[in-house]
Amino acid sequence: MEPKQSVNDFVIKFANVNGTGSASANGMFAKAIFRMGIPVSPRNIFPSNIQGLPTWYEVRVSRDGYLGRRGGIDMMVSVNPQSFAKDVSELDPGGYMLYDATKPLDLRHVRRDIHYLGIPLTEMCLREYSDARQRQLFKNVIYVGALSALLNVDFSILKDLVSEQFKGKEKLITPNIHALEMGHQYASTHFDCPLGIHLKAGEQTPKHIQEFDQILMDGNTAAALGAVYAGATVAAWYPITPSTSVVDAFEKYCRRLRIDPGTGKKNYAIVQAEDELSAMGMVIGANWNGARAFTATSGPGVSLMSEFLGLAYFAEVPAVLVDVQRAGPSTGMPTRTQQSDILAAAYASHGDTKHVLFFPATPAECFSMTVEAFDLAERLQTPVIIMSDLDLGMNEWMSPPLKFDDSYRYDRGKVLSGEDLEAMTERFGRYLDVDGDGIPYRTYPGAHPTKGAFFTRGSSRDEYAAYTEDGDVYVRNMDRLLKKFETAKSLVPKAKIKPAQKPTKDALLFFGTTASPAYEALETLEKEGIHLDTLRLRSFPFTQEVEDFIEAHDRIFVIEQNRDGQMRRLLLNETNVEANAKLISVVEYDGLPVTARKIASVIRGHLGIDNVTHLVPKEKELAS
């Protein structure tokens, strides 16, 4: 089979052993492509393990600026014998297999329809280095050097990246560059470089990529910066993959930005709690006392925090939670992605409870939505949960630069100050609906010597915060909470609607990280003459446009990354349109980010159109 040909449009996957230093070498490879101005999206596919198990790194290069997973692999860099058989089988026909040729290829794993590029990585390292650790680490750097020749990666950029990475440890720079050169030289002398798939700088990129001087960042760091910019002063958390780097990044930026220059003291407090229950308790205590506080967790943590989320909902205390979703249920697959906490988060806790959810799709949204979440949590006096996921949170995404409007002012919500209380002639009623929007006024402890104190409780109370078991008063309060949730609909981020090129009654609906591959699938289908309107959900409760959109279409494919079509169910539950027959579930839940190919193929199937191409042959052509 002819080797694959493609400029700036291919997928390369690295198969490594966890804990061997491959992550930084692979990251350098992706960053170099990014610096060449070519759209790239790297993804770590890693095990719940520190050392020894197989780990992968998938880099998509997309001339068209698609950042989601495409599906299929054009080149495999195999440095892990454990996963070799599986890795070989994953390659698309015509693809390239770069492998460690120190030992001869196992003939059982030879395919005729792919191209093998053997480099004796282990042998080169054994010859060059005496130290075992160096032999291990430089193997990764050597294959990056080889790839720079094979794929046309700008070598000077790689050298710059090495210098930046080892700034302050200068003696590491020369050996790393030497290793890059060794790989480059080996590839140049042994293969026809560049390969059929390769990079070319200066090619036309799509407008949305050109418009900005792009940055490369992960969603967790962006959310952490959002918390810094929103003025969060208290963070309480319990370590859990894949959310841990949210608070790590928050701490990193606070150390730079929140130390009082005069005293050296900190204008923030971070506590690693004993568990997620305690983390959420601290967040609620701090918010109750007038500080902006947040936590970050993943599915198991959401389960544990549910009790407290119910308290915050009912006692009307603001709280911000970043849920970086992973594959459940229970411990599930801790290092794999999913969008499967939707229902658990929307209805966290017993009784009639509902929570405001945000669905960021990009790092820029992780930043802006986190800032917004603090405002909304205080405006509504209720928890706001940011529904990120592992793919968004832990992988680096190309993104327009983060923006912040300096004229924007925090909305601290309805808080009566000591002066407000002093001027008040009527009796303060903590749970009185003064403005008719369901949102009462609150006071901070210690605000006034004689006015404004109240009893916060998770038990039923009247408008003046006094305990009550009077059914009418209880119902009045529950109905006001519902009214407040209605008010939320006018305050949450609106859905993004994109009409098709031609009028249609069919549509796609998606949210979060499903958006990138969904938009890509949409363009593919459009080229095939299939037209679909799209709606990207950005929040719950659902705003009016969402209901109107469902109303206006006959068939809506709801694409999400969980087994049960949780968002579809939430839409059926929480909108006032008859949608059961209209909403068609398209789900992917194997723990890897859903691919554009998969979405397009499923939609074609639903529309009764045979898939135009079978990209992966059903049976691999194996060598005898």
Added chain:
Amino acid sequence: MTYAKPAFRHPDAKTNDVGCTRKDYEGGLSTLCAGCGHDSISAAIIDACFELSIKPHRVAKLSGIGCSSKTPAYFLSGSHSFNSVHGRMPSVATGANLANRDLIYIGVSGDGDTASIGMGQFAHVMRRNLNMTYIVENNGCYGLTKGQDSATMDTDSVSKKGDINPYTPIDLVRVGIEVGATFVGRSFSGDKAQLVPLIKAAISHRGFALLDVISPCVTFNNHAGSTKSYASFREHNEAMPVDFVPRREAITTSYDAGVVHEVCMHDGSVLRLQKVNEEYDIEDPQSALDAIAHHAKEDRILTGLLYIKRDSEELHDVLQTASKPLNTLNQRELCPGSRFLDSINAGLR
């Protein structure tokens, strides 16, 4: 339901240094059973706050769930209060304290709330030496669900139904000393002379102050055979009398005999106590643990101030937070602005 009390004030009622009468420290009418030890503790808290001339609005009251956790409604109605969820008061108190280090935090919990469902949070809040007073109203049973044994119930204590408790009790004061509380006292709801000065000292202490207050449950755990009944406790109590002298007052002792030990507190006030024996050093945790264990072995319950570490680092010291409460920082002080974001963006290219 919290009943309002009549607003009548005696014109000659004594006022304290901040111009408040004792009535200003009261709360709603208690809905606990008549004779409940918890109400005596609420009264002792009222006396302590009045005598310390604390401004009621500078106190934040916190509790979990249970009979004990209802009591913040029955004292200091001029203070904000947070009745949280079962066993989780320590985390809410921690968050509240991080947000505003200038308030006085008084937590009230029970033996179920602390020693069972809340054991984890209880242990960790002590490890962190949060600056608060944590009062356990300890009656050895679950009152609101009608009398089940709690984890502080003594082995072989007989329940009202006649069942004998086979399990080992958790001694809260020993746990407290082991895991890092820096002020540990035990008292009895019926011993106002000991309890009020202990509460005053606990509030004045900088760091985590644990008070385990035996408070018999008149309805479910006050019968013959119960080791937490009024009668049993009075018989087995080995009390170390305590007196607390605020900073501004001259020192006069109410104890004549015995060994009087004076402890100068962080805020300059003085705690005077009479120990059971001279060997026992209340500033040495091992000595305290030995004394408690020794008395327990002799079937005596040692009460009074059992352990104190005066110069300790409370959580804010450990975290090195600014002296200005975090909840008073404004956007100008907290938000780095767009220029810094430009430099972040530049670093990500």
